[in-house]
Amino acid sequence: MKNASRQKLFDALKKVEAAGLPPDKALALLPTEGSAEQVLTLTALQKLLKQDLTLAEAAAKSGLFEQHEVGLIHVGERNGKLLEVYSWLARHYGSLNSRWLELHGKLKIMMVVWLAGSLFLRLYPLTTGYIGLGTYLIYVGVPAAVMLFCHGFYKQYANRSLPAYATEWLLKIPGLREQISQYHEAVFCHHLALALEAQLELPKAVSMAIEGIGNPRIRESFGTIASAADSGSTLTSAIQLSDAISRPAGSTAISTGEATGKLPENLQHYARQLANNNDGQWNYLMSRVTLLGWIMVVLWLVI
16 A cells, blocks of 8 residues: 555544444444445444454455554554554654655756747747757657656555665655655654554563664664564674664663653654654755756756
8 A cells, every 4th residue: 555545544543442342333433435445344343353353463364464564563563552653653654645745746847947938939940940859859758758657666665665776765865864764764763662662571671673664775774673672682782793873862762761761762762862863953954955956957948
């Protein structure tokens, strides 16, 4: 499912959970309207819950949930915080969806201006014989081709995992890697805090938190932490073997949390800090991308 559909799904689950009804009865009250993916998911859950399964078991068996979502639902059932889990997942997917929409909206306006400007501003040189038909078609074809490529890329990959080549390219852009890694570090810390609150063992909690990292390259950087935790290391020792959590504030939050027995609380606080910083970085990045994009469009049209 796309992130927009996942946001609507967990918003719906949040509403019925807030009503305090058992999962099977709560799901039966949900409307059958919405996206085809959402209706399919809810219908599958309703049928599976009639087989005396837990909600997490039903979610896993349905095959329609991501592995980390199943883990978080299990955590929510275990410590009585399903409402918090649903709220977090709805916000998480809503944030990802809004970022895609913002980026798409800004680029779409630029592309339309680029194509329209190329189409009309080159028309006079064509009619006066200053440029030939082939040159005119090149001027118009370049923005048209770029627009079609961007539209196709958005339709296929918006709100889904990016292909490997796109991931590698994005992580090489100065400043963007930091922004991406910070976002996923916040997700990791938040998921880990929820898992530890449910008293999952550290290795299992770390593995579940890593599964929620959408970027495969960033996820790989957390692999050393998982291996160290499986070997019996504390989280403080494990993060020293990896550069996934390299910020001093993160290391301090984890070491202090383990020393005082308040690791989940410290992780939650650190995750909120990262999320707030990430929002500021995203706004700054979008302002620069917009400015750079308009400069390139104007240069193409006037030079």
